[in-house]
Amino acid sequence: MSNANIIAPDTTNAAAHHTVIVVGGGQAGLSISYYLKEAGIDHLVLEKHTVTHTWRSQRWDAFCLVTPNWQCALPGYPYRGDDPHGFMKKDEIIAYLDGFIAMVDAPVLEHTEVRKIKRLASGGYFVSTSNGDFTADQVVVASGGYHTPIVPRMAERLPNDIVQLQSSHYRNPQTLPEGAVLVVGSGQSGAQIAEDLHLAGRKVYLAVGEAPRCARFYRGRDVVDWLADMRYYDMPVDQHPLREGVRDNTNHYVTGRDGGRDIDLRRFALEGMELYGRLDDLRDGCLQFAPNLIDALDSADDTYNRINMSIDGFIDKHGIEAPVGVPYEPVWQPEGERTSLDLAESGITSIVWCIGFRPDFSWIDAPVFNGRGYPAHVRGITPQAGLYFIGLPWLHTWGSGRFSGIARDAGHVVDTIRSAIDATSTSLAA
Structure with a gap:
């Protein structure tokens, strides 16, 4: 109260x-x-x-x-x-x-x-x-x-026995029915909810979007601390390289859970999470995905490394003593693009929509x-x-x-x- x-x-x-x-x-x-x-x-x-x-x-x-x-x-x-x-x-x-x-x-x-x-x-x-x-x-x-939560109209055509939640209504893995979970969207909420379900031992399918990612810690400090020293958080929108376009950017995914760590979707894939590209449609009982998973993962990693490189430049310019940094190298690569998933065969019983608000x-x-x-x-x-x-x-x-x-x-x-x-x-x- x-x-x-x-x-x-x-x-x-x-x-x-x-x-x-x-x-x-x-x-x-x-x-x-x-x-x-x-x-x-x-x-x-x-x-x-x-x-x-x-x-x-x-x-x-x-x-x-x-x-x-x-x-x-x-x-x-x-x-x-x-x-x-x-x-x-x-x-x-x-x-x-x-x-x-x-x-x-x-x-x-x-x-x-x-x-x-x-x-x-x-x-x-x-x-x-x-x-x-x-x-x-x-x-x-x-x-x-x-x-207004964004949920695509295709949601209306999903079977009635599949539980659908928007990210703002998700609470914990135990409130979802037994079975696999499809998380749609990999921004901050989607990536963290997918991790929450994954850590609970749930089978997770993740439809990956275009969200970038960043490191939690780099060269001995939280990346936020480095960026604060670099005055990034004081940069007004009219001085940002994207100008007002930055307002449309999706937030980088990272987490403060358990003291803070990276969210690496590739590592989740090694551990059994199923990664797909952007969810586009439902046809004949099969979910249809765009063939953009490889590009989405590579783009997120490029942003991750680019932020770290800017920190490297700041450290070098100011002669700061810090542990050596190394670029991120992918720990997993998709064998190819999978663009269809049979909904019944997947065992998916619930979907969490994490694609934002209007x-x-x-x-x-x-x-x-x-x-x-x-x-x-x-x-x-x-x-x-x-x-x-x-x-x-x-x-x-x-x-x-x-x-x-x-x-x-x-x-x-x-x-x-x-x-x-x-x-x-x-x-x-x-």
């Missing part, structure tokens, strides 16, 4: 007004509240479920951070534990968030779904919710970008979205006066959607809000 400053809904007919309304009570929305309170700005946080709901309800039992604990740096609440280079498990993450919730003491209206936001002709915004209507001078959307900002009536439904913005500031976004991947830097970078982003957005308030006050005074 959270310690947020829970507010009862207004049951009057009049729309309650706040200077700022924040939509979303995750770490992003609470970070905005932290800085708004610091600035003495009236605001209300609206949360569809309960604060930090996603961390509590949409993570599997063995979930842990893939970034070291020292990167947990929510505003005013850095990690203070005794294992800065470890990786918090699910219950430890929740305890960390509970501490942050209590410290911020945000004004939150929980169980409140925002159904429509639109600009008022007189200025400001109208916010319609399941708990009544509100108006605000400015609105911060902190609901993230992972709203954003859904259809409830925001504002001319700020591109053709793919993403908001146009610069560091969360949209072209629509008084409308902001926070918590999106690469909003400004790599850490924008993570515990490590949200404080910088939230501080910048609130500075902009404060400037807008000051400008309005000056105009009224004149």
Whole structure:
């Protein structure tokens, strides 16, 4: 149970007004509240479920951070534990968030779904919710970008006796029926869920996607530590070689499980996991896969080695003493591309879909979205006066959607809000 400053809904007919309304009570929305309170700005946080709901309800039992604990740096609440280079498990993450919730003491209206936001002709915004209507001078959307789970339409044609789960609903191997499991997708969630099942002794078929991978440790240190020293995590999106295209990248797969290690799909294959290419279709009782497994594995390994080579260059440039590093060499190669799998003969009784989410900002009536439904913005500031976004991947830097970078982003957005308030006050005074 959270310690947020829970507010009862207004049951009057009049729309309650706040200077700022924040939509979303995750770490992003609470970070905005932290800085708004610091600035003495009236605001209300609206949360569809309960604060930090996603961390509590949409993570599997063995979930842990893939970034070291020292990167947990929510505003005013850095990690203070005794294992800065470890990786918090699910219950430890929740305890960390509970501490942050209590410290911020945000004004939150929980169980409140925002159904429509639109600009008022007189200025400001109208916010319609399941708990009544509100108006605000400015609105911060902190609901993230992972709203609608992606499940292909072919799922509708699978036999009814096959259990299908989206990654956010997977909990542990014991909750799945006996038999083999097909995991579709090899991003962070897919690779880690496949590992969770594999370690439990389950027969796993993995449809490998195009996700890259990276080393956990290299030349005596966590790769994250090296990249932090190289200032990678401070690189703004407009200085990244891919520019805004980096926002479309799939996260590298690696794990913090059991103290942290690489995830090597080739090694899993040596141990009995069945690897296939991208899942494309179901025809005549057979799953159809693209012939791209070899390229996907090679590409992931190329990224792995390329990151390590950049660390080599940094070490050489600065004359740092470190153990010798060696390139990764594949421990297993596919004999060829297998493009079909008989579903009945495979023994597959359950499928876990791990192919991501789509954003859904259809409830925001504002001319700020591109053709793919993403908001146009610069560091969360949209072209629509008084409308902001926070918590999106690469909003400004790599850490924008993570515990490590949200404080910088939230501080910048609130500075902009404060400037807008000051400008309005000056105009009224004149």
